[in-house]
Amino acid sequence: MESSPQRVSDLMTRAVVAVGRKTLFKDIVERMEKWKVSALPVLEGDGRVVGVVSEADLLPKEEFRETDMDRFTRLRRLPALAKATAVCAEELMTAPALTVHADATVADAARIMALRHVKRLPVVNAEGVLEGVVSRGDLLKVYLRSDRDLADEIRVDVMDVLFPAPQEPVHVVVSDGFVTLTGRVGDAARIPLAARLAQGVEGVVGVDCRLTADGADGA
Template sequence: MKSSPHRVRDVMTHGVVAVGRDARFKDIVERLEEWKVSALPVLEADGRVIGVVSEADLLPKEEFRDSDPDRFTQLRRLSDLAKAGAVSAEEVMSTPAVTVHGDATLAEAARIMAVRHVKRLPVVSAEGILEGVVSRGDLLKVFLRPDNDLADEIRRDIVDVLFPAPVEPVHVIVKDGVATLTGRVGDPERIPLAARLVRGVEGVVGVDCRLAVADTG
């Protein structure tokens, strides 16, 4: 049985659309529309990611198309005004690109997206070569894992390890991603640990830990 996909490379999209630094503004817009994405990696000829051009990078051209911003706006929106006059990917892209490595955990990728306010991350090798793209939707794929797979993993990797000789069998039931543990065990200190480990299994939505301590008196 396949264990939880803990790494970005397990869920990323391998077929990636990208543009070169000389790509023209209109070509970028057409590529975004054609592939139904909100951002594109910008590559050097050797495949290294040097930036990302997103819809947000392109919008200033429309925002300032027929406006004459005052000096305060010019100073405050200097970068956006420069992008409004851009005609190529090199001029309009955000750089350096916010990227992630394929061996990063899904939690690490999610944290980068949240902190940097991006929806997609180019996945790069140690040399910065583009290997794929991971999106918010890709990170959510783990929640599509079948309940039976989750239950099997919890039994094998957590319950059987923490409670090799329970006082009575520990039962694991997963329904709609919520894992319920019942049974009686001898070591009370391992109960909260079990709940924490189950919560960390990729695809688990919630944990209902009903394990009880056996009465040895």
Template sequence: MTATPPASPARPAETAAGSPRHVGDVMTRAVVAVGRAALFKDIVRRMAQWHVGALPVLESDGRVIGVVSEADLLPKEEFRDSDPDRLTQLRRLSDLAKAGGGRAEELMSAPAVTVRADATLAEAARIMALRHVRLLPVVNAEGVLEGVVGRGDLLTVFLRPDNDLADEVRRDVVDVLFPAPVEPVHITVAEGVVTLTGRVRDATRIPLAKRLVRGVEGVVGVDCRLTVADKD
């Protein structure tokens, strides 16, 4: 069984506020996948055809049971004409087994590391870093494939226009924390770096403002120059 991408892959959606927040907002819904019986050469052919480095492996009902990646396929070439010593055999037992595999079910990494569409982008990035994977199948509650999210998908938030970032920082951070500043809080954004200037009444809110601005999707850095007004 395979899932073949439509002619026009879906584009990442955005939330009403204009800021991608969850995996479902940036994931690729046009997915190439293989069944457990897919042959080695067919897997390689599909990777080359669709320019991907990993493919979800599906049961007949669409549930994800594993992922086969370029790393899973390379042992066949690495050990093609070698006779590994006993220490290598013990250390690379899994890779040696994959070197002899011919079908997806023998080559895949299982169980698959997956993520739900409602997971935050930060959660997906954390899973990728901790599990050392480049691609996460996105599944529903039954484990059925809904899409995939890769490292590049998570980075699309940094393509948000600077004026969009400034609007969100103003609406969700500055106007909430500093409704009556001593002087107007100015927000400038250049290449994703947000600069805040102005005088405010409550010094304790300045570190919070910096932290909240840093948490806005697409912000690269924060230069907080807010100062506290002298008390009368």
């Protein structure tokens, strides 16, 4: 059984395609096409990440190919215009690179991607050296965990802790990632916490908490 929370190191891709500062525009495009990726880390020295080149960094060259802009628009779009004339990675890259550490939680990585609107994050060590890449698709792998694995974790790490023996065990049923909790417990105040912690287990899609407390109305 896997324990929550999973870390970026559990899901990241370790074999990474990267480029150097002087890698030319066309070579960058060819590597993206060959490896089916939307962004490439830019490395220098012993593998330290100094930037990232994404499809968005490459598109201005096409966007401004035949555009006749007025002075105001040119001033407003100066960064994009600079990339339109760029010929190598160091002129195209977004720097400093947005990265994540291998020991970050999956939730941390997902939050960074959502807030910064990126699809991939280079994974670096304390010195900034590339260790891997984690993508949106990698983060979604937590939902491939088996129903049995999820049920075991919720039962052992959540329910047995919140409602220890000699109470009757809580019944945990998981189907396609959806959790159903049934049974009677001694402490009504812990029921919302049980539902919240079950929902927090990585790979859980939803929770239907049907727990009732001893002495509750209708008992």
